[in-house]
Amino acid sequence: METPVAISSDAEARIPSPEPLSNLFLQRCRVSADRIAGYSKIDGRWVGFTWAEARLAVEEIALGLVELGARRGDRIGILSSTRREWGLADQAITCIGGVTIGIYPTLTQSQTRYLIEHADVHVIFVEDRAQRVKVLEALGDRDVRVILFDLEEHEPSAETGRRPSVAPAPERTIALSALRRMGAKHRLEHPEEFERRVAENKSTDVVTYVYTSGTTGEPKGAMITHANFHYVVHATSMLVPYSGERSLVFLPLAHSLQRYVSYLALIADVEAYYAESIEKVPDNIREVHPTCFAVVPRVLEKIHARVMTQGRAGPNWRVSVFDKSLAAMSVAGQALREGKEPGLRARLGRGIANRLVGDRIRDGMGGRVKFLGSGSAPLPRDVHEFFEDLGIPILEGYGLTETSAPATLSTLSSRRIGMVGRPIPGTYVKIANDGEILIKGPGVFSGYYRNEEATKDAFTEDGWFKTGDIGRISREGFLQITDRKKDLIITAGGKNCAPQPIEGALKRDMLVAQAVVIGDRRPYLTALLVLDAEASKGVARDAGLPEGTGPEELAASPRVRARLDAHVAKVNEALPRYEQIKKWDVLPAEMTIESGELTPTMKVKRRVVYERYGDRIERLYQT
Numbered sequence: 001m002e003t004p005v006a007i008s009s010d011a012e013a014r015i016p017s018p019e020p021l022s023n024l025f026l027q028r029c030r031v032s033a034d035r036i037a038g039y040s041k042i043d044g045r046w047v048g049f050t051w052a053e054a055r056l057a058v059e060e061i062a063l064g065l066v067e068l069g070a071r072r073g074d075r076i077g078i079l080s081s082t083r084r085e086w087g088l089a090d091q092a093i094t095c096i097g098g099v100t101i102g103i104y105p106t107l108t109q110s111q112t113r114y115l116i117e118h119a120d121v122h123v124i125f126v127e128d129r130a131q132r133v134k135v136l137e138a139l140g141d142r143d144v145r146v147i148l149f150d151l152e153e154h155e156p157s158a159e160t161g162r163r164p165s166v167a168p169a170p171e172r173t174i175a176l177s178a179l180r181r182m183g184a185k186h187r188l189e190h191p192e193e194f195e196r197r198v199a200e201n202k203s204t205d206v207v208t209y210v211y212t213s214g215t216t217g218e219p220k221g222a223m224i225t226h227a228n229f230h231y232v233v234h235a236t237s238m239l240v241p242y243s244g245e246r247s248l249v250f251l252p253l254a255h256s257l258q259r260y261v262s263y264l265a266l267i268a269d270v271e272a273y274y275a276e277s278i279e280k281v282p283d284n285i286r287e288v289h290p291t292c293f294a295v296v297p298r299v300l301e302k303i304h305a306r307v308m309t310q311g312r313a314g315p316n317w318r319v320s321v322f323d324k325s326l327a328a329m330s331v332a333g334q335a336l337r338e339g340k341e342p343g344l345r346a347r348l349g350r351g352i353a354n355r356l357v358g359d360r361i362r363d364g365m366g367g368r369v370k371f372l373g374s375g376s377a378p379l380p381r382d383v384h385e386f387f388e389d390l391g392i393p394i395l396e397g398y399g400l401t402e403t404s405a406p407a408t409l410s411t412l413s414s415r416r417i418g419m420v421g422r423p424i425p426g427t428y429v430k431i432a433n434d435g436e437i438l439i440k441g442p443g444v445f446s447g448y449y450r451n452e453e454a455t456k457d458a459f460t461e462d463g464w465f466k467t468g469d470i471g472r473i474s475r476e477g478f479l480q481i482t483d484r485k486k487d488l489i490i491t492a493g494g495k496n497c498a499p500q501p502i503e504g505a506l507k508r509d510m511l512v513a514q515a516v517v518i519g520d521r522r523p524y525l526t527a528l529l530v531l532d533a534e535a536s537k538g539v540a541r542d543a544g545l546p547e548g549t550g551p552e553e554l555a556a557s558p559r560v561r562a563r564l565d566a567h568v569a570k571v572n573e574a575l576p577r578y579e580q581i582k583k584w585d586v587l588p589a590e591m592t593i594e595s596g597e598l599t600p601t602m603k604v605k606r607r608v609v610y611e612r613y614g615d616r617i618e619r620l621y622q623t
Helices: 009-013 021-031 051-067 084-095 109-119 129-139 176-189 193-199 226-237 256-264 281-288 297-311 316-337 344-364 381-389 452-457 499-506 533-542 551-556 558-573 606-612 614-620
Strands: 003-005 036-042 045-050 075-079 099-103 123-126 145-148 173-175 206-211 221-225 245-249 270-274 292-295 371-374 394-400 405-409 428-431 436-440 465-473 479-484 512-518 525-531 581-586
Touching: 021 051, 021 084, 021 193, 021 226, 036 051, 036 084, 045 051, 051 084, 051 176, 051 193, 075 084, 075 109, 084 099, 084 123, 084 193, 084 256, 099 109, 109 129, 109 221, 123 129, 129 145, 145 176, 173 176, 176 193, 206 226, 206 256, 221 226, 226 256, 226 405, 245 256, 245 281, 256 292, 256 394, 256 405, 281 344, 292 297, 297 316, 297 344, 297 371, 297 381, 297 533, 316 344, 316 381, 381 394, 428 465, 479 499, 499 512, 499 525, 499 558, 512 606, 525 533, 525 551, 525 614, 533 551, 533 558, 551 558, 551 581, 558 581, 581 614, 606 614
Parallel strands: 036 270, 075 099, 075 123, 099 206, 123 145, 145 173, 245 270, 245 292, 292 371, 371 394, 525 581
Antiparallel strands: 003 428, 036 045, 206 221, 394 405, 428 436, 436 465, 465 479, 512 525
């Protein structure tokens, strides 16, 4: 029986009527002209830029695009890592009625070509020379102008190693600084045009195509409107207080989660610090002391694994202090989560543990974090509890590209570990008879670009969006995600198994960084494990193995094999027989975005893994 979850009409009524994001941007620039909008690191220093400076840059970029012939509805690409220029280009495209096509820089040349051709892109912003080479090779003779963020106007634009069929770069590439100068000249000649174009925008206009990860096929371009993002920004800001926040921005802006977070700054009191790179995030966190930021679970898992590895290295007395400190914080944290006041012993233990361990961990995260937002994938329970015990609340949310990011959200006053919050004001969630989560609300997208069949398949006959996720709703109205519908394993014996909870349990040993459970139409379940690089060093040392021992050689060590066998056996104890892991193997390398085994948001591409390691999988099923 389907279970609806309704939101009070009062909460829904407080959400302002939808309007274009470009209106929100100009309003913010007028009201907060002299306030800092964000920071970028330039020549080793964090340099701020005001909303007035952002307005000037956006207007010049927008009118520069007009000079290049951009028209309303044109699809304009951005292929870059997360940086200030990404946001400025996005706002400029939005202001002239264009449609932003965010392209992950980790995509291959063929994947990049597919998106450019599918969206019919004629202008594209790219980050650097390496990305320009990839784009020009992907384009062939296609008539597309390339705007390069990092190209100085005096630098030569010619590329080496390009196919003869590709037009010379100088005819196709322009520096962002040159584009801005073109826009400034256009503004002098047509001083009213920018605001006139902004005024033509409607809330029902499509503002972006956000392409899905393509874990099961070609990416689909979800059409998101101004009204979709306007709604989720206002609905979620009602639930989470933002007051003088500073946020580190590092997730891909091509993804709907970070894009939604960036639009929050249009109405909320948040300063954005753009991380130098994903590799520099730990350093940048310590430098800027953020109060909040958005993460995907894999980031938190890595922080947790690093802390556990470092804490359990060294002499026995230090390891004992570390373990006892975590235990003391866990006891107090569990009491608080149950609504109880920790006892005197627990409070004293927690106080000592904080001084010995907790403060150092929090300082490593900047020392000022009020809360973190987590989405895009389930967060393992032990990792969530770890941060909560440290006094760092994790606000888990749930949503998809097609819901413009969050459809449910936990709050500081209302959250449950293992749950992803309640529906945000104005959104409705229910569970279908087969367990699939269905969503209806103002954040739901308008369909897939040039794919009517997929659009039709995405909705029920009565208009509910089919998420493809399996879940349940608690009596308190909290949503719990159990697995992806397409990931469900049906064994040869007809038993349904959800792999994600099992994979989460396997990753609870700090030696296991990644896990993939296999077993569809098979007689039993098996697992492919990836060993954590940092933890492996200590384990190899303890096992008397030489430095640099590879993961397969490490797993072959009797001592390490026994440890992993014991861990898998412990996981199996909590599972019914048909969900237990009968055999396992260790992969030779980490699954990464670059290797094609993870999506840009760090979700496993199961089909790729199955194909790449097919021989290993078959050996696990040989008697």
